[in-house]
Every structure is written in structure tokens, then in C-alpha cells.
Amino acid sequence: MSSELEALRQRFIERAGQITQSIGIGRVIGQSFAHIYFSPEPQTLDDLTQALQISKGSASMSVRQLEQWGAVRQVWIKGERKDHYEANDDFGRIIRRALLDLIGRRMETTDTLLEDSEAYVKRDQGKSQDPEHAFMERRIKKLRHFRDRAQYIWDSSVLRLLLK
Amino acid sequence: MSSELEALRQRFIERAGQITQSIGIGRVIGQSFAHIYFSPEPQTLDDLTQALQISKGSASMSVRQLEQWGAVRQVWIKGERKDHYEANDDFGRIIRRALLDLIGRRMETTDTLLEDSEAYVKRDQGKSQDPEHAFMERRIKKLRHFRDRAQYIWDSSVLRLLLK
């Protein structure tokens, strides 16, 4: 491979690492995916440890996470004992899965809290003369309103469009 | 304030901290905003240090960041020397601004890289017989395609809907 092409490859790998790093899922994940994505041949864990200078453990864990999100898939190569992985290039599906995994579950715990709060203000309606109580009621309502719209945007736009 | 209401408030603050923490902008930011959001009266930096048990420096920095995103605004209270802050409850605008700030600029550096790559494969078209070269060309094209759609979803759906 030409050295210039190789340099571009390196930049992609570095950049991918920065991106995954900055969204809080670790640098190695992005680097691993980019390396596999820009490799014509399916790659092994050893290839990753060498190319990215990471430990065997790291390589194993990053690949497993990538597999979970459907970002890479294992391919069998006859005569080879090592596991080989190739990249999925349907980014829409990958990101959709990853987002659902990373963000989806977080909403639940927040919902519980919001529902608890709504139950409280409803139950203690008598106190709505109390300015403090009235204030909290307004704030909680605003929060609920936003949360519902966020859900709508999430479901109707982001996730759907990513698939097309 | 009733102790039950106070308990809910604490849970909101804790939850907000977890959320901002998990998206990589620090726990204090979320806690600070939640504290101010759920306070009937404008709050000072000292209020924050006491309520959240954080240092003066932390309080100062978190509030400045929140101000940057329009999440809180300073209000003048006559006779008081300290700065007082109240929360903006237009979450759509807040998140829009924060997202633009956090994500927007990241796209640029990636774009540069992508454009460099496209320039390269175009310039060296002669080598397109080379399987390696052809492979890279395909991968880069896929990436470009996804990036453009991501931009479209971003502009047309997410940012616009957050404002309504």
C-alpha cells in the first residue's frame, strides 16, 4: 500500500479514536473499528494488538463490543485458527444500535423519577396554595413536556432516518 | 419545603449529574443546573457550594459553562453583591446550543480528512486497477455517503425540531 494511502488510514484511525473517546465509549473502540474498516482482509485480534499497540485484553473487549453493535462480524477462514473480523459498512444500522444501547436505557430511570414526582404533586394537590409546591409543579410539568417531545423526535426522526 | 419534595429534588439533582457525567461534560454541570432549576429563588455561587458540596472554583466554572449555553442567566437583585442565577426552562434551545457547541465543531476536522482522502483517490485515479486502491476508494465513498446523510438528519430534523 502506498505510503500516502497508509498515512490517510492512520489519520482515519486516530480520528475515529478521538470521536469514540469524546463520546465516552473509549478510544480503542473507534480505533479498532477504523482499522478493520480500512483493511481489505478480515483482521484478527493479533492484527489489532500490533497495528494499534494495545493489549490482547483490550483487543478482545473492543471487538466484542463492536460485535454487539453489529459493527463487525466474524468470518470463518478455512485453515485459520484465529477469529477473523470484517467491518459492517452500514453505518446507519450501527449507530442506531449503539444509540439505542447507550441512550435508550438511560431514559427509563429518569422516567421513573418523573412519574414519582407527578404522583406526588397530584396526591398533594391540596397544598397547591403553597408557593413552593406550585413552583415545583410548574417545573415538573415543563420537564414532562420536554421529555415527551424529545421522545417524539427520537422515535420519529433520528432512529427512523438512520435506517433509510 | 416538605421533606418528600426535598427528597425528589435531590433525586433530580443526582440524576442530572449522572446524565451530564455519562455524556462526558462532568457531573457538576448537571447538578448545578438541576439545583438552580428547582430553586424558586435565583441562586448564588455560595448556594451551589453549600448545596452540592463543591468548591468555589467548581461552582464558578460550571455556572459559566451553563451561561455559555444559555441554560442559566444572571439576574440582578438590588442590595445584593453576589451574582444570582436563574434557570432557563426552554430545554430545546439549551440542548440545541450545547449540541452545536459539543458536536458541531468536531465534524469539521473529520470533513477535512475526508476531503483529503477524496482528493487523493481522485488524483491517483490511474492506480484504480490496484485492488488496494480500489478498496480504499469504495470505503471512502461509503463514508462520504453516510456523512452527508448524517448532516441532513442533523440539520433538517434534530436541530429544527428541538426549537419548536
Added chain:
DNA sequence: CAATATGTTCAATACGAATTGAACGAAACT
């Protein structure tokens, strides 16, 4: 103008999360 109160900055520190690597189990060879 000195004294006090307040907000900001940034080098030092503390903390948590990412990474390592040795130990282990499983599978494939001889």
C-alpha cells in the same frame, strides 16, 4: 484608601474509568 467581599484562574491533586497482563479455560493440533 484600607479592608472586605466576591469571582476567576490554573497548577496541584484526587478520582474514576480505561487499559493491561497474568491466569484460566477451551479448542485444535501432534
Added chain:
DNA sequence: AGTTTCGTTCAATTCGTATTGAACATATTG
């Protein structure tokens, strides 16, 4: 059956980043 290769796990460690707090700058008071 014994030996080697490979992938996984998880306690120990490393590393980066959030947080602190002392020093400083600025504004306010008497």
C-alpha cells in the same frame, strides 16, 4: 493424552480528566 494456540476474564495498574483551593484580580464598602 499431552502440548500449543487462542480468546476471555478480572484484579491491579495506569492514565486522563474533573475537581480543588490558594493566589490573584476586581468590585464594594466604611
